[in-house]
Amino acid sequence: MSDKPTVLVTGGAGYIGSHAVLALRDAGYPVAVIDNLTTGFRWAIPDDVHFTQGDIADQPLVEALLKEQKIGAIMHFAGSIIVPESVEDPLKYYYNNSAKSRDLIESAVRCGVPHFIFSSTAATYGTPEESPVREDSPKLPINPYGRSKLMTEQMLADVANAHPINYCVLRYFNVAGADPQGRSGQSTVGATHLIKVAVEAALGKRSHVAVMGTDFDTPDGTGVRDYIHVSDLANAHVLALDALRASPQDNYTLNCGYGRGFSVLEVLDAVDRVTNMTIDRRMEGRRAGDPASLISDNRKIMAQFPWQPAHADLDQIVNHALAWERKLSDIRGQ
Template sequence: MAVLVTGGAGYIGSHMVLDLLEAGEEVVVVDNLSTGFRRAVPQEAAFVEGDVGDGALIARLMADYGVDAVIHFAGSIVVPDSVADPLGYYLNNTVNSRTLIAEAVRARVPHFIFSSTAAVYGIAREMPVGEDAPLQPISPYGTSKLMTEWMLRDTAIAHPLSYVALRYFNVAGADPKGRTGQSTPRATHLIKVACEAALGKRPGLEIYGRDYDTSDGTCIRDYIHVSDLIRAHGDALRHLRAGGDSAVLNCGYGHGASVLEVLDAVERAAGCTLDKRDAPRRPGDAPELIAGADRIREVLGWTPIHDDLDGIVSSALAWERKL
């Protein structure tokens, strides 16, 4: 039996592949390399360049490798881009996910883990935001992911498919062993951008809004180390294989840091002063987003080990120096 990892050549997916291989799993990766890198996939994993919207390809892979679980990372993730190109996001994130789920049902794949997002909450009324909070996404990105959650919910009722949807908060950092990290050009993740600026790879960076109703006027996010996020996926896979119920779970630490606090951490790690410029707010950005993180610990027994902003930034900076 094998685990099919979509988007396994990307930032988060490549960490997942390493973790699965270390656990002794057979792994097959499908990635169209639009943002991922072939070099990020270890030779021990089977790799196929292709699209999750290609039903015939997915069907063949599931049959050839005896897939018993899908971990679905492939998708588009930039909030402002989704506002400019909503139909592109609904195609790549929702329509293609529908194809993947349909092929999993046809192949009788019993387990499915989905990379969802805290953007499904939109501008939450209370912090931290729990899984039962109103779902009011304010961007096509968030809506496209929520629609996939709904498809999984309804499919699990109609077919013998169990799933875990993990709602990511802000993923950052890099593999502690230095094997993989965030390599995507023109990335928009704050810590990635700030590390590039600290190393002279870009001419400073912009702070998008200083007039939010937060402690220092900048947006606050719950930053989670990518290795802890991957640990949650491994816990979810073991949960499902042990007969656990389907679940939708937040994946964050339960506390946040502002944009300015993140930039201070980057300056400490790099020993420099960043060139920071003020800019208008970006469409679709919520002022604050912090995970209610109790349920994932209760359901999966998840225990993070990298809950430290300075550590997250240091690992991201170390990876950036290698690129």
């Protein structure tokens, strides 16, 4: 028997959630998953992990699960994540990301779950005036996605003041790559992540890659982003849980990135290098609200957790994404 508490992973059949399940199990934590499978995949969850198909807003279901599995911590990944969609359908995002998170947090309080880790985003910063961006930089989100996530951050802070629960908010930058052992990866059909799109194009699943904006104030005119390998990000969640357990009086809000950025063209060059081919690039206009540069100041997470990124090489991130994309073709029989 493990002396570690069982962790409920919401959205554990999705991209980042499935990697968190793997990282928790690798670290010796028992895991249970709840996912409504609207965007996740049942096959992404190991057979010996307790799985419930359901919605985090179904409080009777969630609370029965918390009690039955003796859940000692929640990692909350379930939610909607596409920025342009959040602008077109804001009510969906305030429901899925804010209202449902409120219900989940209430269930955690009712059932006495002491630790809560929340999957947040650099979109809470909006268009920062400084880059790298620090955790205490102004939170001025420019779309419903970022605002819906910031609301949940604020709820957690208020709830932790009123109840015996501590939390860690992890603000992700651009998540990419796949499990180095090929156990999981980005599997969403029609995903919008640049590296995912680029490796799909390299394998002939897309005709080209659109470069959105070539007139930014950056060295090559294309947007610069901080790409973090999904397995390094998943490891940060495990370390966050360790920290919450060790210091029940402490809460954390931390950036998750590498503290350096690559432009769109530099990423596409890396894909060309790794695949030894040239992807068709189509130059298009900027998307509304895209900042020129979004890079994390990651000194805080490096100081507070023993977090040492293992996959910070861009070519390696691309390699892992490419290997997963090939495996995905086999899984789907494409």
